[in-house]
Amino acid sequence: MAAGGCAASRADNGYGGQQGRCRRGPGALATGYLVIYNVVMTAGWLVIAVGLVRAYLAKGSYHSLYYSIEKPLKFFQTGALLEVGIVPSSVVLTAFQVMSRVFLTWAVTHSVKEVQTEDSVLLFVVAWTITEIIRYSFYTFSLLNHLPYLIKWARYTLFIVLYPMGVSGELLTIYAALPFVRQSGLYSISLPNKYNFSFDYYTFLILVMISYIPIFPQLYFHMLHQRRKVLSHTEEHRKSE
């Protein structure tokens, strides 16, 4: 799902730095790689953000901006697969989030060309871009043990707007893709065939949309809960100084 980002499974920065929790963090080399990864990803999403702004200024309208950032979007969103199991959030949560993003990027937006001009695409791309820039810079600063409060605040606050925004964009895009999938029989296989298997991508997409109903509120409230934990913890920390 979109803009929420992965909630850290611990109330602090997740890399065990600032709150002084005794945890064997990654070694120096691993930390180095992680810093480079997070810096590159932050830069990548900044490129996408800049690309969007430039295209908007050039075209004068916000329609069909997808094409201007199509390649970096695919590259950096798919690159997020590398972070499953590496990032301080739970593996299941990260894997789920990355898979759903990659699904939307490739199996919906890329595969169904007719939806690429939809405004809903812009909606989720903007939501993802802002979220990812904040999230990756959050990880970068945490690794360097110098996390500005602003970034922490942004990460745990902006999702309140960005998450529903992203989810709306995603759902509208899938909905827009439905008639074209039905028409072309995309990714569908029907009986009889020698593997005795059938798959209807149209029905699958509808099931995906329905699955947002139980999943989105859970993730959203989880993030809200994390927000209360993280931001109030910092308040106490500040007061005690």
Place this chain on the structure above:
Amino acid sequence: VEPNATIREIRLMFHKLYPRWYPARQSIKLDPKGKSLRDEEILQYLPVGTTATLYFKDLGPQIGWTTVFLIEYTGPLFIYFLFYFRMTLVYGLDERFTSSPHPVVNLACICHSFHYIKRLIETVFVHRFSRGTMPLRKIVKNCLYYWGFAAWLAYYINHPLYTPPSYGKKQINFAVIMFLLCEAGNFSIHVALSDLRRNGSKTRKIPYPTKNPFTWLFFFVSCPNYTYEVGTWISFTIMTQCVPVGLFTLLCFIQMTIWAKDKHCTYLREFKDYPSHRMPIIPFLL
């Protein structure tokens, strides 16, 4: 409480005070974060002083393992029949109660039913469980999984548009033989394991190969029952040449590998003289 009281007696006393929490539901520990104490432990041999503090945790409603297995295995048995006999709502009104022209479909029904009937018989007569119960919530999840998959694969095998295997009789016959061998093997292992606990004891013992050739897999593997089970499902996949069956086989394999590795590690921990060349589930490999 007497110093020589067992945890089991304490559980019964607790149950009298709080009828809601029957013994199987009680988790009694010395330390809130520690492991649950077993029934056989005696109070005076535990690391406590003149007064002992025991912590109680409610494990939630429990259900006996035998009941669990009976429910889990009866479902797929009957669900498969719903599809085999093409009950009204399954394939549409035109196809109801028709039967397939392909003999392999009948064979698949026989094999599938045989497999689950065998499992039910083993549950009642063969298996000896070390723990009596499991949490009630888990059974819903397990049933959904077993019953759901049974429905999904039965749907395709008994479908009017089912396509028989590409290599025809050769493929089917090979699959049937493999199926029978694996079922026999699986049964032999279950009997061998149950013999290790013949007098109702709950302690674990190292399983060894017996005169039965099927148990010779114990030379190579800690959990040959799982090995044979995977073999059964692979043979069923070959017999039906059906992707959903293949997917189910894959999931079974993954789940059983996890269980086998766990069991294997437990054996290694408990027995210093455990045969070191044994692998958890696949000889020499996994």
